[in-house]
Amino acid sequence: MKKSVFLSLLIMLGSAFAEQVTILGVNDMHANIDGMPQLATCVKQERLNNPGLLLMAAGDSRTGNPYVDNGNRPGIPMVTLMNHVGFDLSTFGNHEFDSGTAALRDYVNTAEFDFVCANIFTTDTQGINVKPYKIFERNGVRIGVLGLVQVGETGIPDAHPDKCKGLQFASPFDTAACYKHLRSFCDVLIVLTHLGFEDDVKLAQMFPEADAIIGGHSHTRVEKEHLVNGVLITQSENKLKFVTRLTFDVENGKVISKKSELLPLTDLPDDAATEELVEKTKSLPFFKRQLTTVKRKITRRESLGCMMADAISNRAVTDIAIVNLGGVRLDDFPAGPLTVADVYRLDPFGNAIIRATLTGKELIALIESIPQADHYGAPCVSGMTYKCVKPSAELKPMRVTEAKLADGTPINPEARYTVAYNSYIASVAPAKPADAGIAIDSDGAECLIRFLEKKKEVDYEDTSRVDVTIAD
Numbered sequence: 001m002k003k004s005v006f007l008s009l010l011i012m013l014g015s016a017f018a019e020q021v022t023i024l025g026v027n028d029m030h031a032n033i034d035g036m037p038q039l040a041t042c043v044k045q046e047r048l049n050n051p052g053l054l055l056m057a058a059g060d061s062r063t064g065n066p067y068v069d070n071g072n073r074p075g076i077p078m079v080t081l082m083n084h085v086g087f088d089l090s091t092f093g094n095h096e097f098d099s100g101t102a103a104l105r106d107y108v109n110t111a112e113f114d115f116v117c118a119n120i121f122t123t124d125t126q127g128i129n130v131k132p133y134k135i136f137e138r139n140g141v142r143i144g145v146l147g148l149v150q151v152g153e154t155g156i157p158d159a160h161p162d163k164c165k166g167l168q169f170a171s172p173f174d175t176a177a178c179y180k181h182l183r184s185f186c187d188v189l190i191v192l193t194h195l196g197f198e199d200d201v202k203l204a205q206m207f208p209e210a211d212a213i214i215g216g217h218s219h220t221r222v223e224k225e226h227l228v229n230g231v232l233i234t235q236s237e238n239k240l241k242f243v244t245r246l247t248f249d250v251e252n253g254k255v256i257s258k259k260s261e262l263l264p265l266t267d268l269p270d271d272a273a274t275e276e277l278v279e280k281t282k283s284l285p286f287f288k289r290q291l292t293t294v295k296r297k298i299t300r301r302e303s304l305g306c307m308m309a310d311a312i313s314n315r316a317v318t319d320i321a322i323v324n325l326g327g328v329r330l331d332d333f334p335a336g337p338l339t340v341a342d343v344y345r346l347d348p349f350g351n352a353i354i355r356a357t358l359t360g361k362e363l364i365a366l367i368e369s370i371p372q373a374d375h376y377g378a379p380c381v382s383g384m385t386y387k388c389v390k391p392s393a394e395l396k397p398m399r400v401t402e403a404k405l406a407d408g409t410p411i412n413p414e415a416r417y418t419v420a421y422n423s424y425i426a427s428v429a430p431a432k433p434a435d436a437g438i439a440i441d442s443d444g445a446e447c448l449i450r451f452l453e454k455k456k457e458v459d460y461e462d463t464s465r466v467d468v469t470i471a472d
Contacts, residue, residue: 018251019141021188022050025246026057027216028093028238029078030064033278035240036081037270042243042263043085044271052138055086058216058235059093059149059194062107064329066344067281070445074099075107077281083112084277089134091147092117093194093216094157097164098349101126116147116192119175121168133182141250144186146179146210148172148193148203150217154373154428157194160351161427172199176207183209187253190214197222197235204231211255212246223262234260241266287341291452295459298333301325303460304346305380308444311451313382316355316420316440319405320383322367324425326376327351327444338458340449347444351422356437361413364400365431366421371398373428378466384411387467 024046026039047053061082062068062075071077075096082090090113097104105128108115118132133146149157151171156164172195183189191210193200196218204213205228212232221237222244236242242262249257298304305328313321330346358366367386370379378388378398386403403411411417422444426437442450452458 018249018256019139020050021054021138021141021143021248021250022046022052023054023056023143023190023214023246023248025192025214025234025244026055026236026240026242027194027214028060028219029057030060030095030239031062031068031078032239033065033068033078033081033281035265036085036278037272037274038265038268039240039243040085040271040274041268042265046245047086054088054136054138054143056145056190056192056214057082057087057090058192058214059091060095060216060238061090061093063095063098063348064239064345066287066341066348067284069098069348070287070344070350071284073106073110074103076110079107079110081274081277081281083110084274087111087113088136089113089145089192090115091192091194092120092130092149092157094150094159097157097159097167100163101128101166104128116145117149118146118179119148119151119170119172121170123166126166133179135186141187142185143188143190144182145190145192146176146182148176148191148195150195150199160349160424162423173203173206176203180207180209187250188248188255193217196220197233200233200235201228204228204233207231211248211258212260214244214246221262222260225260232258232260236262287339287344289340290337291340291343291449292338292455293457294333294335294338295457296461297335298460300461300464301328301331302378302380302466303463304328304330304333306382306463306465307458307460308347308448309380309382311448312353312420312422312444314451315442315447316353316418318355318383318418318420320363320381320417320419322370322419322421322425323380323444324370324374324376324422325379326374327422327424328380338452343445343448343452347448349422349424350443350445351424352439352443353420353447354423354426354437355418355420355440356433356435357416358419358433358435359413360403360411360415360417362431362433363411363417363419364403364413366419366425366429366433367403368398368400369429369431370425372430374425378468379425381465385465385467387469389469389471391471
């Protein structure tokens, strides 16, 4: 008993002389500029207690707000706010690539902080200044941070392939294995990832050299300390609802204790200077124009997708239109005014609309294949209805069991139909119709703007055109 008490005292005394490293981590902010004043308040409070604090973002800082995504310099308003708040480091998320390499270069080079991502490869001519890792020093403690972004089955992050042209990516897991030597250069080793929680667990199992993973992509709320193979895994949901505070006690170049805690942001007061910058960002009158009125609250994502598909079919003058469910970026929409800004919240991607002629057989094959690339679920449609069976096993394909035109006529496998869908579907869906189609002169958002501005009000609450059965 006496020996145990003595050892406890030694540990307490050692901790008293240890250096403490504090890191704040956020992920998947998705251009929630309205949350930045509260984040600024939190960071200021934390830095009063710890001037050496590091603030890091685990990707997808942009995409989700028209004021950020749809100006002359996509993403730049968010980077400007991140500079103002005082970010120290970020990695890429899949949505950092949404506007192409030229916009990515502007985005990265406007930042007053570095980007780290070890599994992306750029050329000198692209001018995208990204490093595989960075080492900070705080009070004599070396903190190494390795960056990794997710890569899908197509060999790129979950983004439009055209937006990643000229960039090359490697497996984040194979890449991490090449950086185990960083442990010898660092007292604290962090992996800043945009992989998703399950893949962070996989990474921790094969990369025990890391002290912690600050993750993103799956929008997971990790409320309690989560240790896997000795690696602390964290993630703070999305859209600046929370920030994760990680603390490490370091003695003689080794981490002797570590912990994480989730700090809520939504109840904090706004920082005045940051709020002023946000209001300046939102001052463009173009986005405030009211297009129509939503009669009843729309509570389903598919219903919003049906409205978007109707707009595309109307603009492209087709029998049928298809919208991938992942292209619908709001889960619901309240009753009341719907503005231009709301349209860009629904569809921030700017994907071209393709008009093609497909046989009924090709149409069904295309619908069945879309969820294999867009993992959100069954696509939304206009001009038709369908029933489908979605296996509970994630990798098994969806199967359409019945498909009819809007008037109830069964879709004939041999008949030909005009069909409109976005260029993302055309690029990533495994099924490739014989007619590659042509792009019309409007993207998805413009189709929706033109469709809605002609309507006094819309009511899509009861609209559903897909009947999904989950099978074992």
